Amino acid sequence: MVPEIAIMGHPNEGKSSVLSTLAEDDSVRVSPTPGETTHCRSFPVIIDGREVLRFIDTPGFQNPSRVLSELRRLAGQGDGIIRQFREYARSIPELRDDCELLQPVERGAGIIYVVDGSRPVRNVDRDEMEILRLSGNPRMAVINCKDQREEYLQDWKEEFRKAFNANRVFSAHRATYAERILLLEALQSIDQDWHEVLGQVISAFKRDWAARNAATIDLIITMLSDCLTYRRLIDAGPEELERQDSERFLKAYNQAIAEKEEAIHQKIRSLYKHNIFKYQLPARSLLREELFNERTWQILGLSKKQLAIIGGLGGAAIGAGLDIAHAGLSMGLWATVGGAIGALGAILGGETASANATFMGLKLGGQQLQIGPSKSIDLLFILLNRSLLFYFHTINWAHGRRDYAKASGSEDRSPDQLGFTRNWSSARIKVCHEYFRALQQENDSARYKSESDLREILETVLMEISQRS
Ligand SMILES: Nc1nc2c(ncn2[C@@H]2O[C@H](COP(=O)(O)OP(=O)(O)OP(=O)(O)O)[C@@H](O)[C@H]2O)c(=O)[nH]1
Ligand SMILES: [Mg+2]
Structure with a gap:
């Protein structure tokens, strides 16, 4: 099975830009207006005619605090809380985007959570991180400092420790080939099941x-x-x-x-x-x-x-x-x-x-x-x-x-x-x-x-x- 990695986060943080750089795809839509990405979209990585990895661009979280309280409510009701939440949220118009963006998570996709590390951490970010933690999927946080300010980096890293298996600084605008490989290697280490398949992907990339x-x-x-x-x-x-x-x-x-x-x-x-x-x-x-x-x-x-x-x-x-x-x-x-x-x-x-x-x-x-x-x-x-x-x-x-x-x-x-x-x-x-x-x-x-x-x-x-x- 082709590993799927969903790029998730708050609107306008640079999710699509990170994906574009990782997948070397300049057709990914990027815009200064928040809410540019409205649907999940797959970006296959094809090497030698074979799809080796699939990145998924997602819309930004719209109502993280509401989603989180629903998930907490569902937490006691057995497995698959993301599936249960999506079933519940499907008919609620204001939860439409949140329902959409959790689609790959329901399928078990790995998560790259993107934040703009040049601003301070807010409560809404903590809610988003908690949602992703509750999903139980393999996940990693990526800090994309939009304006190269680094004074909040430490705060972000401390928050990430609670909810993510790994975190890395990765610039959507400046990352090189070597940094893309390092990111994939870090991703490889967050989940045992992924180790082998991502190892193959990395070899194919090289x-x-x-x-x-x-x-x-x-x-x-x-x-x-x-x-x-x-x-x-x-x-x-x-x-x-x-x-x-x-x-x-x-x-x-x-x-x-x-x-x-x-x-x-x-x-x-x-x-x-x-x-x-x-x-x-x-x-x-x-x-x-x-x-x-x-x-x-x-x-x-x-x-x-x-x-x-x-x-x-x-x-x-x-x-x-x-x-x-x-x-x-x-x-x-x-x-x-x-x-x-x-x-x-x-x-x-x-x-x-x-x-x-x-x-x-x-x-x-x-x-x-x-x-x-x-x-x-x-x-x-x-x-x-x-x-x-x-x-x-x-x-x-x-x-x-x-x-x-x-x-x-x-x-x-x-x-x-x-x-x-x-x-x-x-x-x-x-x-x-x-x-x-x-x-x-x-x-x-x-x-x-x-x-x-x-x-x-x-x-x-x-x-x-x-x-x-
Ligand atoms: N200077 C700078 N700008 C960035 C960086 N990453 C993203 N941006 C800009 O930030 C804006 C938002 O980037 P997107 O990649 O569209 O953000 P997104 O998270 O996908 O946004 P939505 O799809 O609207 O949720 C765009 O104008 C990007 O060019 C970065 O590393 N440095
Ligand atoms: Mg986008």
């Missing part, structure tokens, strides 16, 4: 998360190899070079890279079940400043020898070369920079490429202009760091959180904006270089080896990011 991470790594690696080997052919003769149309070529190249990146990020986002939330990567962040230090900017990743070759070319070639360099600097958006470097590094001609063309790849009088692939490993680090930043924000946006306007910008939980790879060991950086080189040289065996090393690194990195709480 397997599922590892599978999503593995899929994310596939996506990141596909994107890296696509972008780093990307070349764009544009029909162009010397006239066009002379017209200094390089900005147009660069734009097309950059746009293609940006679209590939965006498509992959969308796929990552849906792996973590976000339909609404979308993190906007910063257009210009410290991360980028770091990757493109002053020196890199000045020479755009070109060696002295390559620069000398630019200097040695005449006429239209210099015009095109310098103009592209200039575009890379002045456009300033960091997504364009990799393209600029690529463009400088590999503008190739057609069949009759000269010896020099292998360096700068620029053929005067050619029919086609090839932009890319990137000659600079900076593009790899930019794309990698941006993917990891996107992953970090995607997995840490709780599904119950709806203030999407705050999604981008200066988040208090942001990781070091200077980039994830900045503190990587030299062994890890070496793998990146090997991978980049293998792609450049189209060396399949080296690529296979370095790609599997990179995959292993990313497995560790994604798990580390997931475990932060």
Whole structure:
């Protein structure tokens, strides 16, 4: 049988938000107006096509003191007081909501009782807790501090001791994957009958998360190899070079890279079940400043020898070369920079490429202009760091959180904006270089080896990011 867990409590305390976060379901209705949830609604958790757990959203208690006195009255009359109460209350209009919300309790569902711990305990809360205690169902209290005030936490915890098997602080807005697992583990310990089945659910959750991470790594690696080997052919003769149309070529190249990146990020986002939330990567962040230090900017990743070759070319070639360099600097958006470097590094001609063309790849009088692939490993680090930043924000946006306007910008939980790879060991950086080189040289065996090393690194990195709480 699929275990059922009903999320219960006073109106507007954040029950639906907690459920939304726990079940990773952003379709759960959440609203600042009390009484948003009016009927019990099931939210199945499906893993590998199988329902492993069912959360039930319930309306808030309406008349807890009346319900409690009825339950006390029924207490002496044998088992099943919730069933007896519901039979009695069914025909009484003012008890309709209370009758509805106790429906899963009658079926034996486990209970998560949600309170907003940033306010003091009231008598009405004590009545609700006593109702749940009288039900005898396995139950746990969850403190969701709406405005992060903690001065009442101790009072709440003392109240919970009388009526609940366990209690935990869990934020509907900030809970991470690791905190969701911890909550389920705490739930597992409150009832012996649940131990095994919830143990299976937790294992399924962990397997599922590892599978999503593995899929994310596939996506990141596909994107890296696509972008780093990307070349764009544009029909162009010397006239066009002379017209200094390089900005147009660069734009097309950059746009293609940006679209590939965006498509992959969308796929990552849906792996973590976000339909609404979308993190906007910063257009210009410290991360980028770091990757493109002053020196890199000045020479755009070109060696002295390559620069000398630019200097040695005449006429239209210099015009095109310098103009592209200039575009890379002045456009300033960091997504364009990799393209600029690529463009400088590999503008190739057609069949009759000269010896020099292998360096700068620029053929005067050619029919086609090839932009890319990137000659600079900076593009790899930019794309990698941006993917990891996107992953970090995607997995840490709780599904119950709806203030999407705050999604981008200066988040208090942001990781070091200077980039994830900045503190990587030299062994890890070496793998990146090997991978980049293998792609450049189209060396399949080296690529296979370095790609599997990179995959292993990313497995560790994604798990580390997931475990932060
Ligand atoms: N800041 C903040 N707001 C929260 C948090 N949890 C819930 N809220 C907000 O509180 C309001 C009520 O949240 P719901 O999840 O709809 O509450 P509920 O208990 O299901 O309410 P009813 O269905 O009306 O009984 C919404 O505006 C939520 O966005 C939280 O952890 N922090
Ligand atoms: Mg609700």
